[in-house]
Amino acid sequence: MADEKKIGAYICTGCGIGDRLDAKQLEMTAQRDGKAQVVKTHEFLCSADGVKTIQDDIDNDGVNRVVICACSRRAKTDAFAFDGVTLSRANLREGVIWVRPDSDEAQETTQEMADDYVRMACAEAKYLDVPEPNENHGNNLRILVVGGGITGMTAALESARAGYDVLLVEKGPELGGWMRKLHKRIPDRAPFDEPMDTGIDDLVAAIEASDKITVALNSRIARTSGAPGQFSVDIATESGSTTTENVGAIIQATGFKLHDPAAFPEFGYGNADVITSAELEELASAADGGPIKRPSDGKEVKAVAFIQDVGQNSTEVGKLRYDSGAGDLVAIKQAMYFKHHNGDDCDTTIIYDNLRTPGTAGEDFYRSGQRKEVIFTKGAVSKVDAAGDTLKVSFHDKILDEDTEMEADLVVLDMGMIPVTGPDPYATLEIDTDDDEAEVVEEEEKEDGVEAENPVEVSVESILNLDYRQGTDLPQLKFGFLDSHFICFPYETRRTGIYAAGPVRRPMDIGQAIDDATGAALKAIQAAENAQVGRAAHPRSGDLSFPTFRKEGCTQCKRCTVECPFGAIDEDEEGYPQYNEGRCRRCGTCMGACPVRVISFKNYSVETIGQQLKAVDIPDEFDEKPRLMVLACENDAYPALDMAAMNRIEYSAFVRVIPVRCLGSVNTIWITDALNSGYDGIILMGCKKGDDYQCHFVKGSEIAHMRMSKIDDTLNQLNLEKERVATYEVEITDIERAPKLINDMAATIEEIGMSPFKF
Amino acid sequence: MSNTAMVKKYRNDFLREVEEKVEEGDWVRMCMQCGVCAGSCPLGDAWEHPPQEIFMMIRAGKREEVLGSDSMWMCTSCYNCIVRCPRELPITHIMHGLANYAHRLGLAPKANPTRRFAKIFWDNIATSGRVNELKLSLGLYFMDGFGNGIKKALAMKDVGLGLLKTGRLDPMGLFKAGGIKDKSGLQKALKKAREIEDTRKGY
Numbered sequence: 032m033a034d035e036k037k038i039g040a041y042i043c044t045g046c047g048i049g050d051r052l053d054a055k056q057l058e059m060t061a062q063r064d065g066k067a068q069v070v071k072t073h074e075f076l077c078s079a080d081g082v083k084t085i086q087d088d089i090d091n092d093g094v095n096r097v098v099i100c101a102c103s104r105r106a107k108t109d110a111f112a113f114d115g116v117t118l119s120r121a122n123l124r125e126g127v128i129w130v131r132p133d134s135d136e137a138q139e140t141t142q143e144m145a146d147d148y149v150r151m152a153c154a155e156a157k158y159l160d161v162p163e164p165n166e167n168h169g170n171n172l173r174i175l176v177v178g179g180g181i182t183g184m185t186a187a188l189e190s191a192r193a194g195y196d197v198l199l200v201e202k203g204p205e206l207g208g209w210m211r212k213l214h215k216r217i218p219d220r221a222p223f224d225e226p227m228d229t230g231i232d233d234l235v236a237a238i239e240a241s242d243k244i245t246v247a248l249n250s251r252i253a254r255t256s257g258a259p260g261q262f263s264v265d266i267a268t269e270s271g272s273t274t275t276e277n278v279g280a281i282i283q284a285t286g287f288k289l290h291d292p293a294a295f296p297e298f299g300y301g302n303a304d305v306i307t308s309a310e311l312e313e314l315a316s317a318a319d320g321g322p323i324k325r326p327s328d329g330k331e332v333k334a335v336a337f338i339q340d341v342g343q344n345s346t347e348v349g350k351l352r353y354d355s356g357a358g359d360l361v362a363i364k365q366a367m368y369f370k371h372h373n374g375d376d377c378d379t380t381i382i383y384d385n386l387r388t389p390g391t392a393g394e395d396f397y398r399s400g401q402r403k404e405v406i407f408t409k410g411a412v413s414k415v416d417a418a419g420d421t422l423k424v425s426f427h428d429k430i431l432d433e434d435t436e437m438e439a440d441l442v443v444l445d446m447g448m449i450p451v452t453g454p455d456p457y458a459t460l461e462i463d464t465d466d467d468e469a470e471v472v473e474e475e476e477k478e479d480g481v482e483a484e485n486p487v488e489v490s491v492e493s494i495l496n497l498d499y500r501q502g503t504d505l506p507q508l509k510f511g512f513l514d515s516h517f518i519c520f521p522y523e524t525r526r527t528g529i530y531a532a533g534p535v536r537r538p539m540d541i542g543q544a545i546d547d548a549t550g551a552a553l554k555a556i557q558a559a560e561n562a563q564v565g566r567a568a569h570p571r572s573g574d575l576s577f578p579t580f581r582k583e584g585c586t587q588c589k590r591c592t593v594e595c596p597f598g599a600i601d602e603d604e605e606g607y608p609q610y611n612e613g614r615c616r617r618c619g620t621c622m623g624a625c626p627v628r629v630i631s632f633k634n635y636s637v638e639t640i641g642q643q644l645k646a647v648d649i650p651d652e653f654d655e656k657p658r659l660m661v662l663a664c665e666n667d668a669y670p671a672l673d674m675a676a677m678n679r680i681e682y683s684a685f686v687r688v689i690p691v692r693c694l695g696s697v698n699t700i701w702i703t704d705a706l707n708s709g710y711d712g713i714i715l716m717g718c719k720k721g722d723d724y725q726c727h728f729v730k731g732s733e734i735a736h737m738r739m740s741k742i743d744d745t746l747n748q749l750n751l752e753k754e755r756v757a758t759y760e761v762e763i764t765d766i767e768r769a770p771k772l773i774n775d776m777a778a779t780i781e782e783i784g785m786s787p788f789k790f
Numbered sequence: 791m792s793n794t795a796m797v798k799k800y801r802n803d804f805l806r807e808v809e810e811k812v813e814e815g816d817w818v819r820m821c822m823q824c825g826v827c828a829g830s831c832p833l834g835d836a837w838e839h840p841p842q843e844i845f846m847m848i849r850a851g852k853r854e855e856v857l858g859s860d861s862m863w864m865c866t867s868c869y870n871c872i873v874r875c876p877r878e879l880p881i882t883h884i885m886h887g888l889a890n891y892a893h894r895l896g897l898a899p900k901a902n903p904t905r906r907f908a909k910i911f912w913d914n915i916a917t918s919g920r921v922n923e924l925k926l927s928l929g930l931y932f933m934d935g936f937g938n939g940i941k942k943a944l945a946m947k948d949v950g951l952g953l954l955k956t957g958r959l960d961p962m963g964l965f966k967a968g969g970i971k972d973k974s975g976l977q978k979a980l981k982k983a984r985e986i987e988d989t990r991k992g993y
Binding site for chain 1: 805
């Protein structure tokens with residue numbers, strides 16, 4: 032590290048910047064206000080020649096704080112990549128000229144906008160340091176897989192094939208899980224028309240043959256501590272012995288259990304000829320190629336009714352609110368068992384409400400079922416009871432809209448899948464702070480309470496026994512399923528280095544579980560590899576920075592340890608935060624939470640943002656030039672504004688946009704400072720929060736919204752109108768809305784008048 | 791299968807009967823109950839049971855109701871449903887097939903005007919090999935009795951006179967033999983075709 036910070040500001044005049052802005056003026060601003068020692072203008076900064084100019088200054092002139100005054104920080108990242116220096120970007124293209132009209136009247140305010148961005152970038156540069164890899168990292172690359180079903184076995188094999196050692200822990204006496212019980216499985220390859228062999232024996236043999244995989248049967252995880260690259264896991268066997276193993280990353284593939292059919296007496300479970308789809312698999316296997324016989328009297332089945340979605344898709348007490356999804360393909364597969372074994376004249380009727388056969392494969396399999404004369408009837412079954420030596424299924428035919436009934440020798444119930452997860456850390460977490468946050472958590476608990484009344488039995492036995500401050504298991508999103516963003520980051524849980532795969536994540540069939548396991552294995556490998564070099568895995572992949580805190584200033588308030596969405600921070604005996612950098616996602620939510628502002632990253636801190644907002648030139652109250660500050664999430668809101676610029680959507684020249692890692696990292700001191708400095712309006716743009724969140728850091732936006740709901744007190748103290756601060760959820764697609772929010776704030780300020788805090 | 795076949799509900803007996811005896815009946819199992827045919831039918835309101843329902847009724851084993859229904863007689867062969875069916879069922883043909891089957895079993899609704907028109911038309915064309923328009927229209931007018939026939943004819947008199955004036959309707963057609971040259975050849979061909987159909991469908 033160079034001893035002295037030397038700022039080099041480079042102004043690009045390409046892309047029309049030079050035509051629209053006074054480059055000489057920008058140079059002067061960088062020099063005079065930005066205190067840049069080196070200031071250069073280049074007509075094409077991202078060209079090889081422009082980049083070389085910068086690199087030469089770094090190499091020969093000692094420039095170590097590079098300020099690029101050109102396009103958005105999201106553009107030309109490959110060109111502007113310099114080792115060993117910090118980089119600040121003044122967004123003159125997307126942030127200024129593309130959002131302002133090219134007219135003489137607008138020229139003055141547009142130039143002011145650009146000058147401010149140059150000042151801000153220089154101010155930031157002064158407070159940036161080059162991050163170095165976290166030294167507190169482990170080197171373990173071994174993958175622990177919890178659960179020996181198809182998901183766990185696939186994850187283990189895939190990891191081993193990629194060259195990594197695997198420890199596979201299964202609580203039962205053998206590998207195979209549900210798949211071992213299946214007669215056949217849904218086909219996974221074209222033409223998707225016949226059930227196929229499960230191949231379970233080959234799979235188990237492959238695992239046993241692998242010298243990279245160690246299998247621990249009859250075992251549970253008694254304790255998990257550490258961080259990616261250095262997890263320490265106690266494996267307890269049924270016999271009572273415990274061994275401690277070290278692993279780099281963990282995959283939880285604990286699967287599912289079936290909803291209890293006895294909870295729905297109307298479907299007649301208890302009658303020997305009313306069975307679950309799982310039991311039918313055993314019956315089909317037992318038939319050993321001959322006709323499937325009904326359990327009660329061994330009579331060959333000639334008519335079978337499949338009742339789909341039993342106890343699912345309902346808000347009624349005792350029923351699952353979701354649909355298990357895979358059950359319809361299972362029913363088609365099982366109906367084919369009868370066509371194969373009991374002959375084409377065996378009638379198979381599937382009574383469904385919403386048939387789900389996802390994908391081309393599912394559609395082809397559905398058609399194949401129809402070709403085999405499997406009959407589908409849209410209806411709602413109300414009752415199954417014995418009628419002589421057969422069963423009577425009473426239902427409402429939803430196509431013919433009439434109550435009707437049919438007779439069947441055998442009735443098969445499609446029961447829902449319930450994830451096997453540990454207790455949700457946030458359903459039981461006790462918050463020992465007495466401020467308002469406790470209230471919010473209590474409200475959340477109440478909501479959870481309502482769901483808990485929906486007595487879907489969720490196992491309360493811990494699976495991972497995490498030795499974390501924030502609970503023993505992976506956080507859940509809904510209905511007991513683990514929280515993982517199902518579109519953007521499917522396997523990421525809220526515990527870094529621990530991945531969820533298979534039906535613990537959402538209900539799924541074998542094919543999907545295999546895909547899941549493969550994906551999770553790759554993520555686990557990535558996490559362990561990244562940990563080894565002390566950098567972040569997800570979503571700021573490769574980020575070397577990590578949070579540190581100044582112990583002298585810490586008041587042990589525990590906000591950071593409570594609010595960290597990823598449970599990365601523990602507490603030591605004295606109540607000081609104990610960072611586990613390997614578990615950290617680098618969102619800065621702790622930094623935003625800290626009331627005494629002792630938490631910072633080398634290249635992201637209360638100062639790097641605080642100084643930017645203070646660097647803005649605030650005109651006199653009577654200049655009629657208000658100043659608005661936007662703190663925009665760099666993941667969604669900032670790109671939305673960039674795209675607005677690409678579409679040349681204009682917005683107010685009075686706004687200054689500052690990107691933040693996550694809205695959760697916004698420390699309220701920035702708001703207070705901005706108001707005190709004379710800003711007239713402040714907009715916070717974060718991601719969508721709630722159950723269908725889009726926040727890269729899951730809870731960052733939510734926490735920010737909660738914090739900002741209390742900003743009114745600050746505004747009251749300052750005697751300011753509460754309209755001056757607004758917090759919005761902005762999606763990446765809000766290309767028209769984001770600029771509108773800015774313009775609306777500008778209009779609001781015009782209405783309520785300028786801030787009195789201008790000096 | 792006799793007219794009084796016992797059919798169990800939601801068992802596949804009737805479906806199999808349809809597959810065996812009805813033109814294109816083996817497509818019925820492929821219906822996925824999306825309802826696009828019902829929504830596409832321009833005469834949908836006139837149908838007691840749109841095709842989607844007919845297919846479900848077949849699966850539900852509602853033999854009497856399906857074969858006694860006048861729904862499939864409402865089909866005007868516009869082919870909208872065939873064009874739109876995502877499962878590519880030849881719905882129009884199945885409807886005609888069902889109507890034909892019901893008629894042959896004697897289960898089709900006796901008073902249904904489409905059925906009666908079809909019968910008059912068939913008898914007309916099958917006799918001479920050409921449609922005798924005058925005989926066809928008169929047959930239609932008077933199928934509900936002499937009084938009704940006069941009424942209908944009077945109501946249509948302007949059209950009829952127009953046709954006469956422009957030479958589009960030959961009044962002598964009533965007495966002329968007309969038709970194709972080899973009438974007996976046609977009769978033979980039709981007879982043979984029927985035999986083949988009966989053997990194939992097992993009537």
